[in-house]
Amino acid sequence: MRIREFKWNGKAGRMLPAISALLVLLVTTLFAGNFGEVLAQTPGGAGGVYENMDPLLEDIANQYAMGTLSAKAAAAQAPVNNEESVGVIFLTELGAADEVRDYLLENGASPGPAFEGHLGADVPVSLLADVSQQEGVTWMHASIPPRAAESASDDLGEVAHGVDVWHAGGLKGEGVKIAVLSLGFEGIQEMLGTGLPETVITRCYIGYGLYSDDIADCETESDSGTIRAARIYDIAPEATYYIVTVGDWVDLNDAVKWLVDEEVDVIYESLIWIYTGPGDGTSPYALSDLNSVDDAIEGGITWVMPAGNDAQSTWFGAFHDQDGDGYHEFSGEDECNRVTLEPGRPYMGLIRWEDKWVGPFDPLEFRDLSVQMVHEESGVTIRRSYRSFLARTAPLEYFYFRPRLEGNYCLRVQLNVGTAPDWVQVSSFFGGDLEHPSLFGSIASPAESNNPGLISVGTTTPGNTDEIWEHSSRGPGPEPWPEGRIKPEIVGANSDVDHRTVTMTGTGWAAAGIAGVAALVKQRFPEFDPEDVANYLKDNAEDRGEPGPDNTWGYGFAMLPSGDVATPEDDQCFVRIDGNMDRTGTWDEGCVSSHATRHGLEDNRYARFYTFTVDAYTDVTIDLSSNDQDIYLYLMEGNRKNGEILEENDDDFTGEGYNSRIAVSSLAPGDYTIEATTYYVEKKGEFRIVVDMETSAVQPEPPVEPTPMGPFSAFSRGTDHVCALLQSDSTIACWSAGGIDEISPPSGEYSAISSGDGGSCALRNDGAAVCWGSLEVDPESDETAMGPFMSVSRGSDHACALDSEGVITCWGSDEEGQMSPPDGTYSAIDSGDGGSCALRDDDALVCWGSLELSP
Structure with missing residues (x-):
């Protein structure tokens, strides 16, 4: 379907008042007097500009201030709202959260506790503008709730993970602590002593980090947490259980800190959050689900969660615009990705694309896309997306609304500013299946985490463990996913374990089973850290589909080997x-x-x-x-x-x-x-x-842990590691938040160092170039690295060095021409992501690779 746009020029401009009146009449008729619904989330109108407020909150504040909408109608445009208030996450200067909380309390808001650098609150619409101007408030964005990874089915078969053999061997989770994180645990008290332990430890978050220890306060929202906890209990009945409700990032952040203090072994999370990073499994924002996962795993907790039920509700791929009208074509010439909506049910459309998430704003490189919701029958645009997060330039936008009419709607993607991105990801986040799904590239967040201690779980068709379920999220597509990265890690059974009849299935159900399996592994091998547990399950999985790991089955169908009982x-x-x-x-x-x-x-x-x-x-x-x-x-x-x-x-x-x-x-x-x-x-x-x-006759010296005391003569920072040259002996010391290979430089004496993404390069004192990490260059096996070189620069997937005669030599990937510098002599070199630049002897700048620049 092709969506037609109204374009005004020439004489048509004189028809604007009449046509506008007709449009108002049409929209009012279609939406039964809810014209404010069409105006909402359509940025670009008049009103104040609040630099520390996300565009959605800004638009709500402006609509109320201009009288376009009442406070209640304006608040209804936010994903979290209550009467005339909206849910807001505040980021604050260090030490300022308490003062901001006091101001909110004094002015009719309902804040949660103040944490270091952040807090959350239900804020009256009338207060949004004023609170944004308070000292210490650095950023405000709308609170966006997670959703449960769930689906309904009555076709449940038998579980098959080798659990029965381990149970027979006495392995039932004794001594292992398991935390279940969910939106709600309705009916859980009735299950205690039957389908769950007689006692559980609870923390029920009731708003922005405020919590209760009363289990009755956990009986909210749904019974999905109760059913998943019972599923885990069937597999690990002798474990200790923690029951936790969370509703926002503030809750999640605080819950993880508590569970680490409690020395919990396994976290099962059934919640799906909106994306908070560029798709490489990391997030630049401290308050995010991905960083909460990292905090938990660093604290010794294995994180198990569903990969998502989003294979049919996600589109991922390159941006296509064959007709040049600025709108993406999902399939052939179709610019509409149809979705059927129910009246009154919340819907969120989400778009993420390839671009930088942090760094200074550059208007020459700025790229802006939007996802829009169009009522198919009328062709009226109902919603346009907003930016969010701590930067108005982050390449992610969303819209949220409750449709008044049942029927077909179209998601469409528009390139508003800049060049087309290499990839686009469109998600029907709260809503139904898409007409044109991509299947792949549909891993949810934080299941997309690159932390090796997280286990994301796909699932099989109910009753058939040899067939992948049609809704089970599939792993990485093209960039930004690193080659060889597998998602999901494992696939679990989409079925019940005994006589109990339930109507819940999907990857959330399967992941609950794998959380129980992970608990048995932890009991059997108490010395295992989270990565060991994940690797054990991957190593022992039964291969499915094409031979070897893939992005449908991961490493295979989870099985506990009988030989290890x-x-x-x-x-x-x-x-x-x-x-x-x-x-x-x-x-x-x-x-x-x-x-x-x-x-x-x-x-x-x-x-x-x-x-x-x-x-x-x-x-x-x-x-x-x-x-x-x-x-x-x-x-x-x-x-x-x-x-x-x-x-x-x-x-x-x-x-x-x-x-x-x-x-x-x-x-x-x-x-x-x-x-x-x-x-x-x-x-x-x-x-x-x-x-x-x-x-052994010679006992190796134990490795000496480097300290940042130095003194150092030079240093270089990579993506998640840093290396420095010691003044005392010209050796290299490195520290890393990532892989061990990045901080394992070869022995020897060096004169220069350059770090990049996944590793570093250095010049030995004899002028030879050496690289380690994801790109290895060894002058003993590669004559081109002997030099002697005067300088070296490490990029993301390549490195270049400059010799004394001004000639450049490069190593690594040549996918975008990174290893093909133009002929000439040069005086300086710098390598980055996808290419390099150098200064010629005449001081002209030359670049090659993904960015080509020639004087």
């Missing part, structure tokens, strides 16, 4: 080694290999396991031999059957019969397990295993 002390398949060993053993059906299926081999290979601990760096040799069977040998990390494989060996050295050997020099202190197994299925027989351990 028993602890080594209780399992007859384990033998504890204390020092050297020479012994014989037998293979039979009582003990089965835990690694065969992970390496493409068939099941039912008989095995025996040997565990040992070394307290110092140790040289270890393991010999396995058999005259009966072909054999295979593993050395794994940890005292368990399914640990990470460090070394493995088939029969590759000479001797009588079949023989395998693993020899490791300087094995680091820790716990380890040897698996001695057969190569072929169900082969019994005898074997001999010899283990020789000798403390």
